[in-house]
Amino acid sequence: MKSLFEYLHLFGVTDKISFDLSLARGLDYYTGVIYEAVLIQNQAESQQQNDHTEESVSVGSVAGGGRYDGLVGMFDPKGRKVPCVGVSIGIERIFSIMEQKAEASEAKIxxxxxxxxxxxxxxxxxxxxxxxxxxxxxxxxxxxxxx
CATH class of the missing domain: 3.40.50.800 (Anticodon-binding domain)
Incomplete structure (x- = not known):
């Protein structure tokens, strides 16, 4: 976690990260840190689509995952613990959002x-x-x- 926050600081994106200890997912197999990527639509984009919106709007989760050292062992006859970290990305959702932005923009792609x-x-x-x-x-x- 220390390295992660050092890298976030180097990239200057600490203001875009939320550290939430109440987040829970897959409690039966995750064994450590879990994470979720949520896309937030900025205020200007929100107002273009809905003139009375004043705050940022959450478009929703586009990725999630975490550490699951015991999951592989569940399928191993010897039950060995294998260190694993994984992520699932909502490609369709991301492409849909990108297509909507491209249609709304007049910029050359x-x-x-x-x-x-x-x-x-x-x-x-x-x-x-x-x-x-x-x-x-x-x-x-x-x-x-x-x-």
Whole structure:
């Protein structure tokens, strides 16, 4: 969790994260941290679709998952615990939202959005690369990172 929050801080997105200890899912097989990604529609988008809306609107969960060390062992004849982390992504929901945004926007859609490629020649300097990527994103530059 410490590493996660350090990375969130480096990317400057801590204001977009909610740490909720009351979240529960799949209690019969999750053995550790669980997570859920919820898409929030910003106020300007909400008002375009519904003029009397004043607050951000939750579009809903688009991904979820967590740690489930015991799940694989349930199907293993020897009952071994295998360290596992998984995620489920609602691709249809995400594509539907992207299509709606594209239809509402008059911007030209490009097949390749990447403007800058950040590649690592070595495994060191992870924090520096993350800071660089964050700075480029904040400047509105579309970045692809390759490890």
């Amino acid at each position: 490009r097949t390749t959005e990447t403007q800058v490629l950040v590649a690592a020649a070595q495994k060191k300097l992870l924090e520096e690369r993350m800071k660089l990527i964050s700075e480029l994103w904040n400047a509105g530059i579309k970045v692809f990172y390759c490890a």
